[in-house]
Amino acid sequence: MALSTQPSGVIKHAGKSKNYTPALVALAVLYFMMGFITCLNDTLVPFFKAGFTLGYAESALVQFYFFLTYALFSIPAGRVVERVGYKKGMVLGFAIAGFGAFLFLPASMWHEYSLFLAALFVLAIGIVLLQVAANPYITVLGPPKTASSRLTLIQGVGSLGTTTAPLFGAYFILSRLGDSGGSSDAVSTPYLGIGLVLIVIALALSRLSLPEVVADEVDQGAANGPVKSIFAFRNLNLGAIGIFVYVGAEVAIGTFLTNYISDTLAIEEHQANNYVALYWGSMLVGRLAGAVLLKWIKPNALLAGTAFTAILLILLSIFSTGALAVWALVSVGFFNSVMFAIVFSLSVTGLGKYTTKASGILSSAIVGGAVIPYVQGVLKDHSTWGVAFVLPLCCYVYLVFYGLNGFQTRHRLK
Numbered sequence: 001m002a003l004s005t006q007p008s009g010v011i012k013h014a015g016k017s018k019n020y021t022p023a024l025v026a027l028a029v030l031y032f033m034m035g036f037i038t039c040l041n042d043t044l045v046p047f048f049k050a051g052f053t054l055g056y057a058e059s060a061l062v063q064f065y066f067f068l069t070y071a072l073f074s075i076p077a078g079r080v081v082e083r084v085g086y087k088k089g090m091v092l093g094f095a096i097a098g099f100g101a102f103l104f105l106p107a108s109m110w111h112e113y114s115l116f117l118a119a120l121f122v123l124a125i126g127i128v129l130l131q132v133a134a135n136p137y138i139t140v141l142g143p144p145k146t147a148s149s150r151l152t153l154i155q156g157v158g159s160l161g162t163t164t165a166p167l168f169g170a171y172f173i174l175s176r177l178g179d180s181g182g183s184s185d186a187v188s189t190p191y192l193g194i195g196l197v198l199i200v201i202a203l204a205l206s207r208l209s210l211p212e213v214v215a216d217e218v219d220q221g222a223a224n225g226p227v228k229s230i231f232a233f234r235n236l237n238l239g240a241i242g243i244f245v246y247v248g249a250e251v252a253i254g255t256f257l258t259n260y261i262s263d264t265l266a267i268e269e270h271q272a273n274n275y276v277a278l279y280w281g282s283m284l285v286g287r288l289a290g291a292v293l294l295k296w297i298k299p300n301a302l303l304a305g306t307a308f309t310a311i312l313l314i315l316l317s318i319f320s321t322g323a324l325a326v327w328a329l330v331s332v333g334f335f336n337s338v339m340f341a342i343v344f345s346l347s348v349t350g351l352g353k354y355t356t357k358a359s360g361i362l363s364s365a366i367v368g369g370a371v372i373p374y375v376q377g378v379l380k381d382h383s384t385w386g387v388a389f390v391l392p393l394c395c396y397v398y399l400v401f402y403g404l405n406g407f408q409t410r411h412r413l414k
Contacts, residue, residue: 035161043169057377067369069124078360089133094202097126101195108188153291159284166277174270238406239347243365248372249392279333286337304403
């Protein structure tokens, strides 16, 4: 059974020739900023934990409120993108995210944890819009059979952002943790700068001419019967769970990696945070390698293999100590690299006109990044790191299942 790894779509060009360069550059910038902002949360967690004297579960509320927006706004964001188009959806996303970053200033002035969570919530609404607009847009900008490879490659640019963010956070935020004196000023200036950059990007993007994409009707001829509901697609339903557990596991490891390494190696938080850059940075290497491997290896097989390897690495970290335990967990990032792109592309196989709505559903499943880290924080507050990391391990077990069986469509495709 052959699988199409992208939704069907028609691309309208303003000129006579195809020119995807402006679109790909815009998407590269978009993914860099999404990765940078999202992974900077990993710096905020230990900063707020120490600055506001929080437990692990309370500090994980940074991720909870950030990723909660995916559950609340992904489907509405999908409707917005359907109405205004991919380009305007991305412009609006950058503008809202910039406004949320500016809200860090009043939150810092009042030094209220709840205000920071509110600012992150607003910022994340913009990120949701960017996510919902960008993922399906990438999948239709090229041949169907290379959709997974293309999405993986462009996410590799996002990995530059995820790698830079921990280094940026360690230098500008965590290094000031000891002399902050109960102040949260260390986060206001960096986020004001981020907000300014986001607004500038929104203005620049609004002036670009990008290909317009219009979704085709779903290919009813390839199905055994008419599709009456988007939830008739088995690969989408199980894929949404796959996105939930993948993002949850990825974010949970990144969220607590600084504290885990600090405890394991007995070093300061700003030193431990540099290892987080390696966790996210290894995704860059993995995505570049994955973009090549996906041209020869079936996406579902690569997903099952990388998820199984992640399980082995977590087990090694749990049952070892010192540097071996640390490097085993950091190495999980390399194998995470291709998982989101594969699960997303397999989930939208054969959906045609339902693709944008499916993107909203899949993006809402990113709320796993809110739930899994919080539950892991509760486990750590009441137990050991070993027990806490069993939770992301179970998430990878599900991804092995999705790669072996869950990806299969309800209908037989040509």
